[in-house]
Amino acid sequence: MSTAGSMAGPxxxxxxxxxLGPPPARDGWPAPLAACAEALSAGEVDHLWDPYWTRPGxxxxxxxxxxxxxxxxxxxxxQLRPYLAGALRSGLLSEEELGELxxxxxxxxxxPKSLAARHVLQAVFDEEEA
Amino acid sequence: xxxxxxxxxxxxxxxxxxxxxxVESISVLMAKSGVEASLxxxxxxxxxxxxxxxxEIGEVILHNCIYVGYPATWLALGIAREALDLVDAERxxxxxxxx
Numbered sequence: 662m663s664t665a666g667s668m669a670g671p672x673x674x675x676x677x678x679x680x681l682g683p684p685p686a687r688d689g690w691p692a693p694l695a696a697c698a699e700a701l702s703a704g705e706v707d708h709l710w711d712p713y714w715t716r717p718g719x720x721x722x723x724x725x726x727x728x729x730x731x732x733x734x735x736x737x738x739x740q741l742r743p744y745l746a747g748a749l750r751s752g753l754l755s756e757e758e759l760g761e762l763x764x765x766x767x768x769x770x771x772x773p774k775s776l777a778a779r780h781v782l783q784a785v786f787d788e789e790e791a
Numbered sequence: 792x793x794x795x796x797x798x799x800x801x802x803x804x805x806x807x808x809x810x811x812x813x814v815e816s817i818s819v820l821m822a823k824s825g826v827e828a829s830l831x832x833x834x835x836x837x838x839x840x841x842x843x844x845x846x847e848i849g850e851v852i853l854h855n856c857i858y859v860g861y862p863a864t865w866l867a868l869g870i871a872r873e874a875l876d877l878v879d880a881e882r883x884x885x886x887x888x889x890x
Contacts, residue, residue: 691845691875693844694848694849694871694875696849697850697868698868700853701853701856701864701868704853705861708857709861732862735863736824736825737862737863737866739865740861740865740866
């Protein structure tokens with residue numbers, strides 16, 4: 662019934678670029694780790710963005726909410742930041758929605774993780790204004 | 792029980808060499824959140840003691856990606872970079888790890 666499968670939507674790399682932006686240059690990284698970072702970027706497209714983010718059945722906005730909620734719950738503030746900034750950059754979620762999302766998580770993760778995410782969100786807002 | 796020594800000088804079980812112990816420590820530490828300082832210190836110590844190469848550390852981190860997910864893997868790779876930079880800064884200029 663679904664026609665979504667026959668429509669060529671954005672590729673995993675397109676979605677990654679739209680939300681997170683292209684992977685940053687690794688200038689100044691030690692060579693062995695720069696090579697690993699490059700492999701990790703490629704693997705992230707091949708094993709995460711391509712097979713999951715491009716699937717019909719759940720739109721990119723809902724997938725972004727799921728990813729952000731999971732990272733809040735796991736306390737991964739470091740990687741949460743590019744996703745929060747990407748939600749705004751891509752227009753998939755508004756500032757108000759991100760604030761609600763972080764607050765909503767408090768009931769499930771407890772306040773400390775929600776507050777940690779709130780600090781990251783505030784830093785993203787501050788950067789947007791600057 | 793026979794005891795060996797970990798790179799941090801603590802007693803540890805024998806029967807697994809220092810390099811394997813280092814791989815295991817990096818793996819456990821990158822799987823946990825909130826222990827970033829320990830991960831950085833361990834990688835620094837393992838490199839300084841010559842237990843494992845920078846390339847092997849990178850590969851261990853990549854290998855664990857499928858078990859811990861991408862966010863934790865990116866964080867660990869960034870921490871490894873900081874540890875390598877620190878090792879480089881402490882070395883005589885002639886023999887850096889940067890190519």
